[in-house]
Amino acid sequence: MRIAVDAMGGDHAPQAIVEGILLAAQEYSDVEFILYGDGEKIKPYLGDHYNTDKIKIVHTSEKIESDDEPVRAIRSKKQASMVLAARAVKEGKADALFSAGNTGALLAAGLLIIGRIKGIDRPGLMPVLPVIGKDEQFVFMDVGANADSKAENMHQFGILGSYYSEFVLGKKNPKVALLNNGSEPRKGSELSKKAYDLLAADEGINFIGNTEARELFSGLADVIVTDGFTGNAVLKTIEGTAMSVMELMKASILDGGVKAKLGGLMLKDSLRTVKDTMDYSKFGGAVLFGLRAPVVKTHGSADKVAVYHTIKQIRQILTSNVIDDLVVHFETLNEKQAIE
Incomplete structure (x- = not known):
């Protein structure tokens, strides 16, 4: 497994990124890392681990800043560490992309360079969150990739979240709920009502209805679906x-x-x-789910421990083959729709 790392992204890069990579490299002998960034700044933190079979550096002095306009930065900064890492995934030189950098730019890199799974209209940004009082987690989607979501997008988030919950988190027949301002079936906005109908009509997912924000951490559902604007506001x-x-x-x-x-x-x-219970960084980063390869974003202020947990998460995703399963699912769905 090869992970392309934007080593210059984040508030504490490259130190926190490199130190987290070293923690993961000590534990996972089956993972290789390609660090994209300023070699002279990265090398001091790597020490004797520089340019080994497991960790390599691809030098570039260009990087995407936190205040850069996302799409413009991806298109104009061709040699930026994030762009080069995304291209490595696109060209098959790496299996996944990891960054703690500019979220909007990472979304743009995922969409414009790596690309969506055919049949998925819009990938969603999905963190793994803790269930309070239990040693369990749930996924929450979308938390900001799509400010203006459609009901069809939210239906697909239910499918995507179900696959992740089952194949990565190990939940059998995961329960899917729609975040709403009430539990009644006809509650909410027109968008919520239409999304509810689409989710309820899909026999391939275990939809249990609406849930309110106060029940988010209760363990009521394994997958909670919402539009990107609402999800981002709730998470913050x-x-x-x-x-x-x-x-x-x-x-x-x-x-x-x-x-x-x-x-x-x-x-x-x-x-x-x-404090530790509420620290969801130990479950990894937020996955831009629905792309042809894993793209995972950890918090810009992430320390080496958060980076380590995100690498652990990426390894789980790659080992589960969940992306390949999603490709097959949507290809089959597209063929069925074409026949009908």
């Missing part, structure tokens, strides 16, 4: 709320006198457990 609200609650608890303990400080000291391990 979750992140912001989690950080605010932790800061509020910390401030309350520090400002609450001796008793509060003693109580905080006693609860230190429990509070750390809560």
Whole structure:
């Protein structure tokens, strides 16, 4: 398995990227890494691991910045680390693409260079999130790849999420729910109602109906589907709320006198457990799912541990052959529709 890495993407690149790659390389002997980026900046962090059979550098001094306009950057910066990594996947030199860089540019690189699976109108951005109180995860799709989703796109997200949940996470007959402002079947906007009808009519997925945002982490569903605008807003609200609650608890303990400080000291391990539970980076990055190869984005502020977990996730995707299964599924569906 070969993973093309945009080594210059992210707030702490290339250090965090390289250190995370080294952690993964120590554990997975069956994975090779091609690091695209400034060789002089990457080499000091690689040490003796430079230019081995498992880790190679393809030097380029050009990179895509966080404030670059995505499509323009992909088309104009032909030698950028992200572009070269995407081309390596397109040309079969690598099996997957990993980046912590500009999200919009990565989406554009996936669509314009690697390309969609035939039959999928729009790939979705899909993170893996924890179920609170259980050692389980669920997938949430779309969280920002498509601001203006159609009902047909949301139906396909249900199919894509089901495949990932079954073949990568190991869920049998995964339950699919539609995020809505109520659980009743006819609840929501016209977009939600139409998406509900399409999901309910598909006998190939285990659709259980609507779910509300407050039930997101309850384990009610293995796959939760929404449009990209709503998904992005919900995910950022979750992140912001989690950080605010932790800061509020910390401030309350520090400002609450001796008793509060003693109580905080006693609860230190429990509070750390809560923080770790809400840290979904340990489940990997967000997959741009629906492309002809895995393209995975981790948070721009990711440290080496988050990078390691994302590499672990990419390896799981490649081992599962879920992309090949999706290609067969949609090719068969297209042939059936053509006959009808």
